[in-house]
Amino acid sequence: xxxxxxxxxxxxxxxxxxxxxxxxxxxxxxxxxxxxxxxxxxxxxxxxxxxxxxxxxxxxxxxxxxxxxxxxxxxxxxxxxxxxxxxxxxxxxxxxxxxxxxxxxxxxxxxxxxxxxxxxxxxxxxxxxxxxxxxxxxxxxxxxxxxxxxxxxxxxxxxxxxxxxxxxxxxxxxxxxxxxxxxxxxxxxxxxxxxxxxxxxxxxxxxxxxxxxxxxxxxxxxxxxxxxxxxxxxxxxxxxxxxxxxxxxxxxxxxxxxxxxxxxxxxxxxxxxxxxxxxxxxxxxxxxxxxxxxxxxxxxxxxxxxxxxxxxxxxxxxxxxxxxxxxxxxxxxxxxxxxxxxxxxxxxxxxxxxxxxxxxxxxxxxxxxxxxxxxxxxxxxxxxxxxxxxxxxxxxxxxxxxxxx
Numbered sequence: 070x071x072x073x074x075x076x077x078x079x080x081x082x083x084x085x086x087x088x089x090x091x092x093x094x095x096x097x098x099x100x101x102x103x104x105x106x107x108x109x110x111x112x113x114x115x116x117x118x119x120x121x122x123x124x125x126x127x128x129x130x131x132x133x134x135x136x137x138x139x140x141x142x143x144x145x146x147x148x149x150x151x152x153x154x155x156x157x158x159x160x161x162x163x164x165x166x167x168x169x170x171x172x173x174x175x176x177x178x179x180x181x182x183x184x185x186x187x188x189x190x191x192x193x194x195x196x197x198x199x200x201x202x203x204x205x206x207x208x209x210x211x212x213x214x215x216x217x218x219x220x221x222x223x224x225x226x227x228x229x230x231x232x233x234x235x236x237x238x239x240x241x242x243x244x245x246x247x248x249x250x251x252x253x254x255x256x257x258x259x260x261x262x263x264x265x266x267x268x269x270x271x272x273x274x275x276x277x278x279x280x281x282x283x284x285x286x287x288x289x290x291x292x293x294x295x296x297x298x299x300x301x302x303x304x305x306x307x308x309x310x311x312x313x314x315x316x317x318x319x320x321x322x323x324x325x326x327x328x329x330x331x332x333x334x335x336x337x338x339x340x341x342x343x344x345x346x347x348x349x350x351x352x353x354x355x356x357x358x359x360x361x362x363x364x365x366x367x368x369x370x371x372x373x374x375x376x377x378x379x380x381x382x383x384x385x386x387x388x389x390x391x392x393x394x395x396x397x398x399x400x401x402x403x404x405x406x407x408x409x410x411x412x413x414x415x416x417x418x419x420x421x422x423x424x425x426x427x428x429x430x431x432x433x434x435x436x437x438x439x440x441x442x443x444x445x446x447x448x449x450x451x452x453x454x455x456x457x458x459x460x461x462x463x464x465x466x467x468x469x470x471x472x473x474x
Contacts, residue, residue: 070107072099082111083255090261090410098262105264113247113269113396113423114254124344126359128370131327131340131439132315140315147317148310152206155291159197159208159307160278162377163190163222163300164215164244164268170454175218177300178225181451181460181467183474189451190225192303192472194232200308208308209287210239213277215268219243242281244268249403249420257405257420260412265405270424271299271377272394275386292383297427299377303463304449304470306442307378316380316438323347323434324380327373328444333360337374338428340439347437349375349428373439376448379431389433394425446470 070078072091079085087106091099137144151157167176177190194210201208214222223241226232231239246266248256257265269277274297278284294313298305306312309326316324325340325347338349352360355371362370403420407413431437442448449466453459464474 070103072103075103075106079106087256087258087264090258094262102262102264105266109248109256109264110245110269112393114250124348126348126350127342127345128364129340129342129347129373129437129439131373131441132319134441134443137311137315137441141311144311144314144318147314148312149204149206149314151294151313151317152200152204152208152308152310155207156293157206157208157308157313158211158287158292158295160211160213160274160295160297161193161300161307162213162271162274162297164213164218165300166218169452170460175214175222175225176451177212177222179451179460181303181464181474183464185474187472187474188229189300189303191229191232192467193300193305193307194234196305197307198232198234200310204310207235207238209290209292210234211278211283212239212241213244213274214241215244216246216266240281240283242278242283245273245277245280247423249401249405249422251420254421257403259403259405261406261410265403265420267401267403267422268424270397271427272425272429274427275381275390275430276394276425279390288383295381295383295386297377297379297381299450301452302376302378302448302450304447304466305376305378306447312378312440313380315440319438321434321436321438322382322385323431323437324440325373325431325437326376326378326442326447327439328376328442328448330369330372330374331444333369335374337376339371340373340375340431340437341371343432346432346435348432373441375428376442376450377427378447379427381430381434385434386430389430392433394429394433396423396425398423 163177165176167179170179179189180186247269249265250256259265296307298307336352338351341350359371364370398421400418401422402415404414449463450458451463455461
């Protein structure tokens with residue numbers, strides 16, 4: 070965009086401060102700043118929601134382990150056929166870095182091996198590769214990166230020869246970024262020629278995939294289902310034929326893998342219903358009475374803990390994204406320039422970040438099949454170096470599942 074065009078746009082939006090240092094920049098920096106401003110999605114500032122509207126919360130019943138076991142062959146046959154027809158794509162949300170693990174590299178590149186290198190990406194790719202071999206089909210793997218780790222992630226996969234997965238079946242795309250603002254709604258600068266940007270939340274994966282131009286080729290392959298999962302769960306089973314088959318046979322446009330909560334206060338989101346529609350409620354939103362309520366079998370009524378492994382039908386994705394997902398605002402610490410043009414690292418929350426959430430995609434789907442899985446076989450998140458949900462706890466679970474480290 071040309072300078073005058075950008076200047077007029079910013080004055081209209083009340084954001085002219087973004088060009089405060091424009092004359093101090095060299096030509097390349099000026100061009101980069103104008104381009105960055107031109108990519109801003111201004112709708113995020115008009116569609117945000119600070120809190121969900123009130124509504125009636127009620128439990129949702131999951132497809133239990135015993136029911137899945139009784140119908141596993143039926144479910145798997147349907148799921149395997151969908152994979153053979155090329156209807157399933159896998160999307161790994163991998164925009165983070167291993168900061169809490171003591172690494173600045175992409176989180177998926179973290180080595181959790183003990184006697185040999187074993188990378189998080191490697192474990193996930195090998196799992197998906199095994200599904201393809203068993204089903205006799207091909208599953209495109211879409212890796213969502215971020216501005217901070219995209220180049221390094223691509224190089225890491227290339228360096229390891231894509232862990233044996235067909236190179237033509239792996240695509241990378243960068244998550245869209247959203248500007249941070251001060252508490253008066255003014256967009257912040259991280260540097261004199263750079264906006265203070267952050268990833269736009271895990272609900273932005275589909276819009277980012279669209280902007281990367283990946284959908285036409287995926288549709289041409291016959292993809293109708295996207296299995297979306299988080300990079301940090303090393304026992305994650307993606308493109309699971311039983312999960313896919315059960316969701317298809319249920320008639321739902323969305324499926325969610327869940328584990329039974331270990332105890333009422335466990336800090337996991339819970340799949341339930343809100344005004345009759347599927348809804349993920351955060352652990353801190355549950356009242357003490359709701360968290361402890363049990364059914365006639367003694368199981369927690371609100372016990373469907375989500376593990377960020379979802380299955381979405383593409384037609385419904387197109388419908389809900391066209392309507393614009395709600396944008397959530399959160400107070401965060403953001404590195405930015407102060408009034409003197411000096412970069413400051415804040416000691417306290419100083420800004421708003423704007424994010425879309427995948428849990429809203431589940432709600433807007435209208436229906437969702439909760440599919441129970443065994444915690445010990447499919448839930449080993451790595452959030453910390455030690456303690457709960459850590460490298461240590463994941464290694465224990467991987468060994469229990471026969472993974473050599």
